[in-house]
Amino acid sequence: MKIKxxxxxxxxxxxxxxxxxxxxxxxxxxxxxxxxxxxxxxxxTKADPQGKGGGVITREAPLHVSNVALVEDGKPVRVGYKFKEDGTKVRISRRTGKEI
Known part of the structure; x- marks a missing residue:
């Protein structure tokens, strides 16, 4: 997965x-x-016996990774991979070629 x-x-x-x-x-x-x-x-949520009251909470739900894109300078970018001279693998922006 390209998003972390x-x-x-x-x-x-x-x-x-x-x-x-x-x-x-x-x-x-x-x-x-x-x-x-x-x-x-x-x-x-249901109230539990230890005294915490029940109620309605608002929280984030997961999204599929295909519905999001990395942001660079306010614009969505695609992600690629590149190997450095020392052999480490890094993510790069397909738009600019910069390391992410």
Missing amino acids: KGDEVIVIAGKDKGAIGKVIHADPRRQRVTVEGVNLIKKH
Whole structure:
């Protein structure tokens, strides 16, 4: 998966199209990412016996990775890979060729 935790991304499809946020969780096995402040859902919670009251909480739901793109200078960019001289693999921007 080319998007990792901490990356700045833009939503390119869905109800939150155009929203920009930071990836707070990436799940490569399910191909999903959770973006801060995007794809908010309301979750109804039941009160537990220890005194915590139930209620409705708002939280982020995961998005499929194909619906987000990395942001560079406010624009979405595609990601590629490149090997440095020392053999390390780095992500690069397809738009500018810069290292991400």
